[in-house]
Amino acid sequence: MPAGTLYRGREGMWSWVAHRVTGVLIFFFLFVHVLDTALVRVSPEDYDKVVATYKTPIVSLLEYGLVAAILFHALNGLRIIAVDYWTQGPRYQKQMLWTVVGLWILLMLGAIYPVLGHAARVLFGS
Amino acid sequence: MSTPNSPTLDKHSSALDAAENTASHLITVTLRVRRFNPEVSAEAEWVDYRLPIDPKERVLDALHKIKWEIDGTLTFRRSCAHGVCGSDAVRINGRNRLACKTLIKDINPEKPITVEPIKGLTVLKDLVVDMDPFFQAYRDVMPFLITKGNEPTRERLQSAEDRERFDDTTKCILCAACTSSCPVFWNDGQYFGPAAIVNAHRFIFDSRDEGGEQRLEILNDKDGVWRCRTTFNCTDACPRGIEVTKAIQEVKRALITRRF
Numbered sequence: 001m002p003a004g005t006l007y008r009g010r011e012g013m014w015s016w017v018a019h020r021v022t023g024v025l026i027f028f029f030l031f032v033h034v035l036d037t038a039l040v041r042v043s044p045e046d047y048d049k050v051v052a053t054y055k056t057p058i059v060s061l062l063e064y065g066l067v068a069a070i071l072f073h074a075l076n077g078l079r080i081i082a083v084d085y086w087t088q089g090p091r092y093q094k095q096m097l098w099t100v101v102g103l104w105i106l107l108m109l110g111a112i113y114p115v116l117g118h119a120a121r122v123l124f125g126s
Numbered sequence: 127m128s129t130p131n132s133p134t135l136d137k138h139s140s141a142l143d144a145a146e147n148t149a150s151h152l153i154t155v156t157l158r159v160r161r162f163n164p165e166v167s168a169e170a171e172w173v174d175y176r177l178p179i180d181p182k183e184r185v186l187d188a189l190h191k192i193k194w195e196i197d198g199t200l201t202f203r204r205s206c207a208h209g210v211c212g213s214d215a216v217r218i219n220g221r222n223r224l225a226c227k228t229l230i231k232d233i234n235p236e237k238p239i240t241v242e243p244i245k246g247l248t249v250l251k252d253l254v255v256d257m258d259p260f261f262q263a264y265r266d267v268m269p270f271l272i273t274k275g276n277e278p279t280r281e282r283l284q285s286a287e288d289r290e291r292f293d294d295t296t297k298c299i300l301c302a303a304c305t306s307s308c309p310v311f312w313n314d315g316q317y318f319g320p321a322a323i324v325n326a327h328r329f330i331f332d333s334r335d336e337g338g339e340q341r342l343e344i345l346n347d348k349d350g351v352w353r354c355r356t357t358f359n360c361t362d363a364c365p366r367g368i369e370v371t372k373a374i375q376e377v378k379r380a381l382i383t384r385r386f
């Protein structure tokens with residue numbers, strides 16, 4: 001342990017870490033997304049080829065990860081706005097975080113079929 | 127004292143008996159201290175100390191035991207030793223606490239207890255850090271009463287409600303537990319940090335003070351309140367229970383609404 005130990009922060013610190021990580025992931029997605037969409041202007045045939053690869057199960061799984069990142073970033077973003085603008089926000093930040101996590105789990109369960117349904121049919125047959 | 131059945135005397139003697147028997151309450155704990163001496167090595171190292179101690183004693187007592195009975199070279203700050211002066215903020219088991227307000231029994235004495243200097247400030251020796259940047263940020267927010275016009279001939283009166291407005295932020299003891307728990311401050315020491323903002327809040331929301339605009343301008347700086355990422359580490363770390371993040375949020379909102 002050369003640089004001392006990790007600071008043992010609580011919910012607030014870890015939600016901030018998760019917010020950062022999901023933010024960077026979403027940035028990388030947007031970067032790729034702008035590139036592949038711009039491809040349609042260069043060569044529509046190549047664009048079709050690239051988008052066809054997105055229908056594979058591996059990319060479906062990545063899409064599910066994207067849904068996870070965006071949902072957390074969006075819901076926790078609302079919590080951060082409430083922390084800054086609502087007078088009682090800082091006092092209820094933990095309760096708001098657990099609400100965010102609860103909603104996130106619900107929405108992630110709801111996203112299983114719409115996002116992974118196609119991949120399941122490809123893998124296991126319809 | 128001549129009364130035949132003095133309850134006070136009985137109680138006293140039984141308490142004294144209990145005090146004399148404390149040896150049986152002693153447990154053996156391991157204190158894992160982060161030690162650094164720039165005159166010996168450029169690297170800091172972990173040193174374990176095993177010592178018998180009453181679990182109702184504090185981490186500061188354990189540090190004293192080490193310094194007085196095991197290794198006199200151990201260096202740490204402490205002044206009042208009772209949670210008022212704010213000298214002995216250290217990182218105990220990964221969290222910022224005052225060594226003088228942390229009981230051994232409250233931090234799982236079965237495992238080694240890690241004691242490190244607070245983060246984000248230069249370590250000078252062992253648990254002693256350079257507090258100058260911390261106090262400079264404190265001075266920069268002008269933590270004193272600013273008024274205009276002539277001095278009144280009597281005291282400046284204030285209603286109980288007006289006093290209540292900033293009551294929470296008057297409790298600060300400048301121990302730096304909050305500022306050195308802040309991830310933003312670790313990465314950029316230019317950030318004013320929670321403690322300076324708390325002490326600005328104490329005057330911004332004081333009805334007798336007229337320097338609020340100036341202080342808000344200082345904290346509107348790129349290294350001011352907007353660097354706060356609401357990680358709540360400061361609120362969790364404050365040994366006085368100040369709602370630090372709430373105070374920072376109130377300063378942010380005062381900057382937007384210009385109402386304070």
